[in-house]
Amino acid sequence: MEFADVVRRRRMVRDYDPDRPVPAEVRERLLAHAIRAPSAGFTQGWAFLVLESAEERDLFWSVTAGPGAPDAWLTRMRRAPLLVVPLSSKDAYLDRYAEPDKGWTDRDPAAVAARWPVPYWDVDAGMAALMMLLTAVDEGLGACLFGIPGERVDAFRAAFGIPPSHRPVGVVSVGYPGDGDRRSPSLKRGRRGVDEVVHRGRW
Template identity: 80%
Template structure:
């Protein structure tokens, strides 16, 4: 598939065929491509938690959900046969920029205009989303509720220096893959979002 077609077809898929697992070689390509994402100072301060077994996935949904009966969205999302949680590591960036070729020996977080550790992990997630489309799969990026991060860490033994920036669900689209009502808003026109030379 040509790259322009991959970009055009990329959308968030919220329902999956539970009977069709993601082939191992495709899973590995998703991860290999994620690791090709740019990172400030080539810090590569990311990690990826791969959850494939029914037990692992159930543990994820239990840790990140508030309990009670799942709504339609959660019911459909839980059918995904593969979950990949991209995690960022701020310390890896602060350490990297304290090295001699960067020269910020104080490791001062205030020097960073935005948290590039999270930005870079997000770019890795986007490469997974695009790879899924190229492989004929569906995927969705969604967040881990802030109040559930500690439960998520405990459920999987995630070290304290790693922070989940979200989760990527991956699988073959199911029969009930409804389009988000938000799409009714339409895409903003280019002239509304692109400013050339000045605002």
């Protein structure tokens, strides 16, 4: 598939065929492409939790979803045969930028905040997630990036043994689109054009 077609066809898929697992070789390509994402200082301070078995996925949904019967969105999303959680590590970036070629050894919170007004550890993990989203399209699959509710992150950490050094920046669900997949009503807003969002030379 041409790259322009991949970009044009990329969308968030929210329903999956539960009877069609993601082929192992496709899963590995998703992960191999994720680690090709750019990272500040070539730190590569990301990690990826892969949840593929029914038991792993059921545990994920049990600790991240609210009590009661699942709504329509959750019912469809739970059919995804593959979940990949990109995690970021702030410490990896502070360690990398303390090395001689960078020299930022001061880890005082104020100094760190001044040097990193945008947390690139999260940005880089997000770019790795985008690589997976695009790869899914190229492989003929669907994918969706969604978040873990803040009040459920601790339960997620405990369930899967996530160390304090890493935090989840989202979850990528992957699979073959199901019959119930439909376009988000948000798309009725329309896509903003280049001339609406691009400022050339000055705002």
